Amino acid sequence: MGIKTTLKLVDMNMAKVFAPWILRHPKYFLVFKKLVKSFKKSLVLRNKAKEEGYLVPPFMILSITKQCNLHCVGCYAAEVGTLDIESSSQLKIDEWRSIIKEANDLGVFAYIIGGGEPFLFPGLLELSKEFSERLFIIFTNGTAIKEDDFKVLKKLKNTAVIVSLEGDREATDFRRGKGVYEKALTTLKRLNKIGVLNGISVTINGLNYEHWMNPQLIDSLIKKGIRIGFFLEYIPSKKDITSSLMLTEQERKAFRAKILEYRSNKRIYLIHSPGDEELLGGCVSAGRGFAHITPSGDLTPCPVSNIASHNLKTSTLEEGLKSRLFKVIRENExxxxxxxxxxxxxxxxxxxxxxxxxVGGYVINNKEKLIEIKQVKKSQKVS
Ligand SMILES: C[S@@+](CC[C@H](N)C(=O)[O-])C[C@H]1O[C@@H](n2cnc3c(N)ncnc32)[C@H](O)[C@@H]1O
Ligand code: SF4
Incomplete structure (x- = not known):
């Protein structure tokens, strides 16, 4: 079966965007076949798990490090405490290796790497290289990729790099820090030049929404060789002033319509959250579409959530995916x-x-909250 026909089985848009790209970058051709084979194998394993009564997601999100060199306004990782984890409690590369190995055997197909800033994790690309039959999508702020990383990336064929941008120079530097826009653009240019599949990730909020409603901007991304765009609506992880950055209902509707329009007439693969999740019947966390692992090994439903019942230093991933916690979240529709x-x-x-x-779980990095909830529960029992 040809590339386009195979991709069409997954998604028409994927065929439209990636088939010509693969044909223009022949090094990806053989790997494409290998990835399709492993995708099918992983699907069989996931179906088997389903028959046994638990869900294995196709994607795992790995917050591989708490380290970050930026302080972006309203970063969810900072808000939920991922960046405050004790350095000494972070998983080492061998621990990540065995988690990925187990996940592969359970039927996980792709890994979305976040953090922190993934390129500050020593040995990051060794993982993509070692698990060459799986897809790796690395989110980066675009300011920490080293010369050696570019050399390795050039050879890797199972890894896409997604650089975060907010909009133009002003919007990006406002949220991410002075000079970040320039560095991120240089990184994108370089990735493109060496033939690495690349894209951007935009946190859509009240300040940059107008900007991304302009179709000419999407055209300019395509001209730069960018083929993937993640548009993640801003999630205020705390109910503080940053909640005012969230889109209004009207803006959300208009933006969704725009994404659907771009999807129908632009040669770029767009992922929109939460819009696309709604098509799948709501939130796809807790193993429905993905699950998340913190830098210290806690298995949480998603990167923005700080609850867990299993830590993968002491439990297997299978135990975590079979947990009461994940089940009750999915059952409470x-x-x-x-x-x-x-x-x-x-x-x-x-x-x-x-x-x-x-269900015996815990709230990560929030001992005060845990005590507070326990006290409320106790007083409810008494009264
Ligand atoms: C937490 S970062 C980790 C990877 C890397 N440091 C980066 O900035 O791309 C992953 C993505 O989440 C986005 N993000 C951060 N805070 C967010 C929030 N409150 N709501 C939605 N997306 C957010 C970032 O812009 C980035 O594209
Ligand atoms: S670079 Fe990424 S992890 Fe670091 S503060 Fe910004 S969004 Fe958060």
Whole structure:
């Protein structure tokens, strides 16, 4: 079967964007076949798990390090405490290796790498190189990729690099820091030049929304060789002033319509959250579409959520995926509804935290919260 026909089986847009790209970059041709084969194999394994009564997601999100060289306004990783984890408790490369190995055997097909800044994790690209039959999508701020990394990336054929941008220079430097826009653009140019599949990730918020409603901008990305665009609506992880950055309902609707328009007439593969999740019946966390591992090994439903019941230093991934916690989140369907907020679990934050405690889970990095909830529970029992 040809590349285009194979990709069409997964997604028409994928065929439209990636088939010509693969043909122009022949080094990806053989790898494409290998990845298709491993995708099919992983699907069989996931179906088997389903028959056995638990869900293995096709994607795992790995927050590979807490280290970061930037301080972006409203970064969810900073807000939920991922960046505050004790350095000494972080997973080492061998621990990540064995987690990925187990995940592969369970049927996970692709790894989305975040953090922190992944390129500050020594040995990051060794993982992509070692697990060459799996897809790696690395999110980066674009300021920490070293010369040696570019050399390795040039040879890797299973790895896409997604550089975060907010919009133009002003918008990007406002949220990410002075000079970041220039560095991110240089990185994108370089990735393109050496033939690495690349894209951008935009946190859509009230300040950059107008900017991305302009189709000419999408055209200019395509001209630069960018083939993937993640548009993640801004999630305020704390109910503080940054919640004002969230899109209004009207803006959200208009932006969704724009994404669908771009999808129909632009040669770029767009992923929109939460819009695309709604097509799948709501939030796809907790193993429905993905699950997340923190730098210290806690298995959480998604990167924006700080609840867990298993840590992969002491439990297997299979035990975590079979957990009561993941099951109750999926079973309580109303928890998967976004209710006007871009993240379903954030929309039900308190309820989700209580649910975690009720099934023996814990709230990561938030001992005070844990004590507070336990006290409320105790007083409820007394009265
Ligand atoms: C947490 S970062 C980690 C990877 C890397 N440091 C980077 O900036 O790309 C992953 C992505 O999440 C986005 N992001 C950060 N905070 C967010 C928030 N509050 N809501 C939605 N997306 C957010 C970032 O812009 C980035 O594209
Ligand atoms: S670079 Fe990424 S992890 Fe670091 S603060 Fe910015 S969004 Fe957060």
């Amino acid at each position: 109303h928890l998967l509804e976004t209710e006007g907020v871009p993240c379903a679990l954030f929309a039900h934050k308190e309820e989700v935290e209580e649910l975690a405690l009720s």
